Structure formats: C-alpha cells, structure tokens
Amino acid sequence: MAVTETRFKCLNCGHEYDGIYDSQVVQERTCPKCRSNSVRRLPKAKPDKAKK
Amino acid sequence: MMTYSEVEAVTGYVGNFNVTVRKKARYVDPNECTSCAECAEVCPVAVPDEYQQGFSSRKAIYLPFPQAVPSAYVLNMDDCLGNNPIACGKCADVCDKNCIDYDDQDKLVNIEVGVIITATGMDVYDPTEYDEYGYTRHENVITSMEFERLICAGGPTEGHFIRPSDRKTPQTIGFIQCVGSRSRDGRGNPYCSNICCMNTVKDTLLLCDHYPGIEAKVFYMDIRAFGKGFEDLYMRSKEEGVKYIRGIPGDVTEDPETRNLLLTVENTTTGKLENHELEVLVLAQGVIPRRDNDRIRKLLTLSTTSDGFIMESHPKLKPVDAPTKGIYIAGCAESPKDVKDSVTQASAAAARASILLNAGKTKIEAITSQIDADKCNFCGICAQVCPYNAIVSSDRKTKRLPVIIQAACAGCGACAAECPQDAITMRHFRDEQILAQIEAILAVEPHKHLLTFACNWCSYAGGDDAGTARLQYPTASRLIRTMCSGRVDQKFVLHAFKLGAPIVLVSGCHFSDCHYISAVHWTQKRMDKLWNKLDKLGVRPDRLRLEWISAADGQKFAKVMRELDDVIKNVTMDEIEYTMNVLAEEEAKAKEKKTKTRVEVQA
Amino acid sequence: MADELKKPGDLRIGVFVCECGLNIAGTIDCAAVSKYAETLDDVAAVVQNKYTCADPGQNEIKKAIKKYNLNRVVVASCTPKIHEPTFRECVADAGLNPYLFEMVNIREQCSWVHQNEKLLATEKAKDLVRSGVARARFLEPQTEAEVSVTKAALVIGGGVAGIQAALDLADGGHQVYLVEKEPTIGGIMAALDKTYPTMDCSI
Numbered sequence: 001m002a003v004t005e006t007r008f009k010c011l012n013c014g015h016e017y018d019g020i021y022d023s024q025v026v027q028e029r030t031c032p033k034c035r036s037n038s039v040r041r042l043p044k045a046k047p048d049k050a051k052k
Numbered sequence: 053m054m055t056y057s058e059v060e061a062v063t064g065y066v067g068n069f070n071v072t073v074r075k076k077a078r079y080v081d082p083n084e085c086t087s088c089a090e091c092a093e094v095c096p097v098a099v100p101d102e103y104q105q106g107f108s109s110r111k112a113i114y115l116p117f118p119q120a121v122p123s124a125y126v127l128n129m130d131d132c133l134g135n136n137p138i139a140c141g142k143c144a145d146v147c148d149k150n151c152i153d154y155d156d157q158d159k160l161v162n163i164e165v166g167v168i169i170t171a172t173g174m175d176v177y178d179p180t181e182y183d184e185y186g187y188t189r190h191e192n193v194i195t196s197m198e199f200e201r202l203i204c205a206g207g208p209t210e211g212h213f214i215r216p217s218d219r220k221t222p223q224t225i226g227f228i229q230c231v232g233s234r235s236r237d238g239r240g241n242p243y244c245s246n247i248c249c250m251n252t253v254k255d256t257l258l259l260c261d262h263y264p265g266i267e268a269k270v271f272y273m274d275i276r277a278f279g280k281g282f283e284d285l286y287m288r289s290k291e292e293g294v295k296y297i298r299g300i301p302g303d304v305t306e307d308p309e310t311r312n313l314l315l316t317v318e319n320t321t322t323g324k325l326e327n328h329e330l331e332v333l334v335l336a337q338g339v340i341p342r343r344d345n346d347r348i349r350k351l352l353t354l355s356t357t358s359d360g361f362i363m364e365s366h367p368k369l370k371p372v373d374a375p376t377k378g379i380y381i382a383g384c385a386e387s388p389k390d391v392k393d394s395v396t397q398a399s400a401a402a403a404r405a406s407i408l409l410n411a412g413k414t415k416i417e418a419i420t421s422q423i424d425a426d427k428c429n430f431c432g433i434c435a436q437v438c439p440y441n442a443i444v445s446s447d448r449k450t451k452r453l454p455v456i457i458q459a460a461c462a463g464c465g466a467c468a469a470e471c472p473q474d475a476i477t478m479r480h481f482r483d484e485q486i487l488a489q490i491e492a493i494l495a496v497e498p499h500k501h502l503l504t505f506a507c508n509w510c511s512y513a514g515g516d517d518a519g520t521a522r523l524q525y526p527t528a529s530r531l532i533r534t535m536c537s538g539r540v541d542q543k544f545v546l547h548a549f550k551l552g553a554p555i556v557l558v559s560g561c562h563f564s565d566c567h568y569i570s571a572v573h574w575t576q577k578r579m580d581k582l583w584n585k586l587d588k589l590g591v592r593p594d595r596l597r598l599e600w601i602s603a604a605d606g607q608k609f610a611k612v613m614r615e616l617d618d619v620i621k622n623v624t625m626d627e628i629e630y631t632m633n634v635l636a637e638e639e640a641k642a643k644e645k646k647t648k649t650r651v652e653v654q655a
Numbered sequence: 656m657a658d659e660l661k662k663p664g665d666l667r668i669g670v671f672v673c674e675c676g677l678n679i680a681g682t683i684d685c686a687a688v689s690k691y692a693e694t695l696d697d698v699a700a701v702v703q704n705k706y707t708c709a710d711p712g713q714n715e716i717k718k719a720i721k722k723y724n725l726n727r728v729v730v731a732s733c734t735p736k737i738h739e740p741t742f743r744e745c746v747a748d749a750g751l752n753p754y755l756f757e758m759v760n761i762r763e764q765c766s767w768v769h770q771n772e773k774l775l776a777t778e779k780a781k782d783l784v785r786s787g788v789a790r791a792r793f794l795e796p797q798t799e800a801e802v803s804v805t806k807a808a809l810v811i812g813g814g815v816a817g818i819q820a821a822l823d824l825a826d827g828g829h830q831v832y833l834v835e836k837e838p839t840i841g842g843i844m845a846a847l848d849k850t851y852p853t854m855d856c857s858i
Contacts, residue, residue, distance in 0.1 A: 011594035038597045038598045117839070169820045258854075398816040
C-alpha cells in the first residue's frame, strides 16, 4: 500500500499534475513547469465529499 | 583473511565497530588441503563451472580456479550427493590428509575494528532484456565476460578462440557497445559503464594478435578513450584493421544453416542502412551495482545514488569517505571503474583509514543531540528518524529511554525536529536559540521580511555563492542557518507565522547532496504535514515555500529571492493578521489540552 | 516568549562589526550598525574594525573579552563558512569556549547582494545582528569529546580494490581482516584474461 497515485500542486506557479507517491521512498519533487520545489502533495478528497 | 565468509551484523560507531562474520562451511580444511585434486577426480558430480562462464564443468568438490587464494578445495553442498557418506563419500576416502569434513558447520566470528572499508564490487549486466540481440536465442551471441574466458589461455579452450555452435575459430566477429549502458528507454541503465569501450578495444587487439587477418567490427555510439594510454590503444586497434562503425544495430537474426549472425545497422556517420554478416557477436555488457548492495547498505547505514552505487560523503572533496564516520569506499562499489581506478581508490581509502588508525583516537562532533529523560514518552520515533542508526530505540513497556550514541550522531537534528514531546535537545541548535532568532528577526516590521531557513551545507552556501558572484536580489530575506533542513521543526514555521511572517522559506540540499544521508527526506515529509495544517487553518499553503538549492547554485538562490519578493507583496495585512490570530488561538488550545492531560495524569 | 526563555545570569555580549575594507562598508553604514548594536540588551561592548579577521582585528576581540569581561562574542562580517574556525580559535585563545561565539553574515548575504540598496541593506544588517545577538544569549559551552580507535580494520570484499586496500593497510603495520564471500579472493578481475591499457595478465 506504500505506492499510490497522487495529485501534486506547485505552490509557486499553481500547476497541478498526477504522479506516484511512495510513502517508503521519499522522492525529490520539482514542478515540471517552473522548476520550483514547493510541490505539495494534495490530500485525497474525503470519501463523504466524494459520495455527494 | 576470511574467505567464503559474509558480514552478518555491524554495531558500534567510528573507532569501535563490532562486526559479526559468518564463516560459511567449506567442508574442506583450507589449512590442510594441498590442492592435490584427488578428491575432484573421484567426485561423480559434474556441474557447469561458474568461473568459466559455464563453458566447462566442475565437480561438486572443486578449486574455483587454479590460482585461487587460499589454494584449497571447497565442497558445494548443494551439488554434493548429500552429506551422508553412505550415499557417496568418495572424496573423503581418497583424501590422504583427511581434511574433508561433511559435518562442517557455519561459524560466527566476532571481530572488533576501528574502521571499515567497503569494497564489495559490482555485477555485470544481463543482456537478456535486449531481446533484439538474441542473446538467449542465438548460440553465437556471447557476452564480454564469456569472451574473456574463451580467449584466456587458462580458459576452457586453452586460449583457442572458438564460437560455441561449431567450435571453429571465426573469421569475422562483431562487438556491440553500450549493452545496458547509456540507455534512455527504460532498459538497462542510463549511466556510462566506463570500462566497456576500452575492454572492447583490448579484445580486438587480442584477436588481431592471436589471429592475424581476422575481421573485427565494433558497433558503437561513442568510443570513450579518455585515460592515460587509452587513445593510443584505440588508434592501434584501428591500425590493425578493426572497423569502427558508428551505429547500434536494430536487430540480430541467425542464418539457420551457417549459424552466422545477420545485423542491420544504421551507420550514423554515412546515414546509410548497412547489413553485416558475422560468425560471432560479442555484447559489451555494462557494469551494474551488486545485486545484494542493499544488504551491505543497511548493515553500514550507507546510502546509494539513484543508480544504485554506494554514495560517497562528497562527490569531489571526500570521494572515498562514506557519510558515516569511520567507513570508507573503494572500487566498483562506488561507481563503475577499471582496475587502475579501483586500485587508486583502494589506496586512497586505505590512506584515509590509516589516519584514524594511526591517531588511535578521534574527536567527535560537539553538535549532537541529547534526550531529556523527563519529557520522553518512549514513542521511539527518534530511532526511526535517525539516518545514522545512532539512536538505540526506547521501549514503551519497560520504559527504557532511547540512547543516543554520541560518536555515531552526526548532528543533523532531524530527531529533535520530529520528537513530538520536544524531548530532544540539539546541542548548539537548540529550540530556544532558533526561536530567539525568529523572534528577533520578526520584532521589527515582520510583514516585510522573508524568513528563510537554510541548511549549512547547501542552501546557505548557495546564498554565499550568490554573494560571491554579486548577484543582486531584494533585501527582504533574513536567513537562519541550521545544520540540516531536517532540523526545521514544525513549530519554528508556525511560530514565525504567528509572529506575522508573510512568507516562510525552508531551503536545503537536493536529496542526492544531503550531508546527513536521508535527513532531508524528513524535511519533505514535514512540509507536506505543514501545508495540510495551514490549509486546514485557512492559511494559504503557498505562503510556506520549499526549495532545494545546492552550494553552487547562487543563481537559483537569487532567483528564488526575487520571486518570493513579489509574493510577499501579494500577502495582505488582513491575511497576516488572520494567521497570527488563528495560530495564537491554536497555541492556546494546545496549551489548555496539555494542562488538562497533566491534571488528569496527576489525578 | 523570548523573555520567559531568557537565560538567567549575567550576559555580557561583545559585538564586532567588520567593514571588510569597502566590501561591507561600501554598501552598509557600519557605524550605524555598531550604534544600533549598542542599544541591544546584554550587549556590553561594540567594536568596529576594518578587517576583523586580520591580526589587529583578532587582537581587538581578545582585548575586549578581557577588558569588558565578555562571555559571548558576535562577529558581524563575512560567511561563517570562511572564518568561523578562525574566530572560534581566536575566542578560545582568549579563554572563552569556542562555542560561545556566533557569526553574522553581512557580506555574502547582505552587502554583496544589495549593492544598490544602501539604506535597506543597512536595515537588514541591523536585523541580522539583532538575530545573532538573540541567538548568542542562548549559546552554551560545548566540548568535542574524544573516542579511542580500535587499531584494526575490516575490508569487505576481496576483489582488486579490497585486496589493494587490505595490503596497503597491512603494509602500514595495521591488523586487517579481509572478508570475502566467495571461496577465493580475486573478484571479477580474476575472470579477465588481459587488462588494458598495458595488455598484461590480470592474475
């Protein structure tokens, strides 16, 4: 369960993209658009929200 | 010297390592064995000989190769008919010196050493993956290691180079370079294996020497002959008539009748498609990290670069030191290299190790962490965080405190930042010291300042680099230096926002440069938590920034400073005030909760 | 918060502002920074120097430590990456624990990168000095402990690199354990025929 698909968001330019996240092996993140490292792993949408 | 032995466990720290070595059962006493070979003569088992790349066979009891050291036979129990002498037992019968013992057992030996040199070597790339070359389908496609055995006077053919299908000496031979190296398509490895070009040049010269008139062709991307005397050798090979064709074959098929190999290749020098027919094809297989590298890495708390080779302390200035003190690296364990470079690095590692051995003592870091026994609740997180395994974990059941081995602690401070109880004090970079700096910086006009945490080794040095290059950037930045970005506690960042910081920047080394093996990973994890937390509190997460800046990247440092100066201007006073209030509330709540639990505990 | 954390006791901090010729003084008003430093709590002495790292500058530090009975030293000059060891040694010479010294970088990260913003650069230098003094209040003496080194080495791997390292160490008179996983040493090199660039035998 360590590897999951995650959405990343660059806090510098706002660019969003999908990527792989492995909680066991932390990877360096770089925004493919602006090269910033302020790339946030967006939390998953809550299931109750998704149901609605 | 302990052969047929493996390191099983390593504990301790610089100057005082305790190592457990497993001496595998050899079933033959190496001190008594005279290598008379009588045992092997009577052994009824024949298996492929690994040393000869399977071109010949060996017995279950064997000498790995004639010049083996120690010069003693070894019995492979997996091949032996059974350690039941009734089943066979022929070798023991003929051994005059009675040195065969079927009941031999693995032995564990403990040794105490001050330094460790890791020279665990490499493996070779298995070209099966490159299906278009047909290594598994065509008998006359061989690897460069197989070539070595076939051309060697001590090899299975006594140095008569023959092709496998009909045991005839070929008149035409081809070499394909970069098999498993410099690959961008996901197969093999992206790096250059360093040795294969010159190895092939050597092979062609051997062939020309043994078989004048042989037609040799080398298919390559680039020939990298950069070492001393290398270009001469390459030129000699060309003068001998070896054809170098710039282009990597697309596919290899076999003529079913002649068993010859047919290649199609685009010659990138002429731009033309060419066909070649060859009797033997040699794949210049690349160098890969040892497949069991992970074991040694864990034993010695080393780290590896993205390609899997063991990482050195510094790529230029400390190329043979491991990040863990007292451990050194030599040879192909560190990166692919030839014999000369391996020997050079080995001597360097020996010299570095001698410094410690000769001194007989070593100073240890003053900047280390300490456990506060009153605050610790035995959660054990610190031991998980430590990249150096310098913390002996606590035990919740027995209420045993964690122990920080001072000599093994390198002072990154990740444990102090991660400790949920604030029970770890990082000497010289204590919470109080850093909080006092934050407060001092934000005491005057906080809304104008860019509070920046910079790690000592990379991003702080990157800032210095910008200065040395006189790269101009706005004056908003106020740096706080920590040894590692892993030291930056969540509460430092929140405290800064509480005091009215518009933007907080955390900067550190790129993952591959981290001076504390993997401490920087904790920075990344913590940032994820902080971004989520800010989001929840209604604070724009993009006011907290993260940048990896290397020591040589003053350009990036200045660029980030310029960009963030614009961002500061977009943070409104209302926003800052809201943040200050919400964080102050949050802190008050946390305090209340703490006193509550304390009262409960007391009750 | 700083107040409740403040260490009790008699803090006597000395602040030394360096001009570095014109490297710092060309952009930053060093006199203004010195004057500002005097206003900070616990600061017992402020000295301005042309080159703090040179012998006369270091002597000023040593003299001031004695004269004002300083127990913390803050030098505002270049990057600690260059002169932190210099100044640590200097304060140690004057009888102070070297970890009671703090460096503030007003050159690489201030004067050199804000050459056209003299006023703002001076303000930044003041902030940095304030931060350095704040940190200095909480500095504690540290000692670098020594551990003994067992006079023996372990070499893991008996290929060409391992053999060479083991031989060198042994020739140097050290006890060496060479551990090899296979039944024989030699590694991959033993399986090679000839080796470049000299085309001689590998065994």
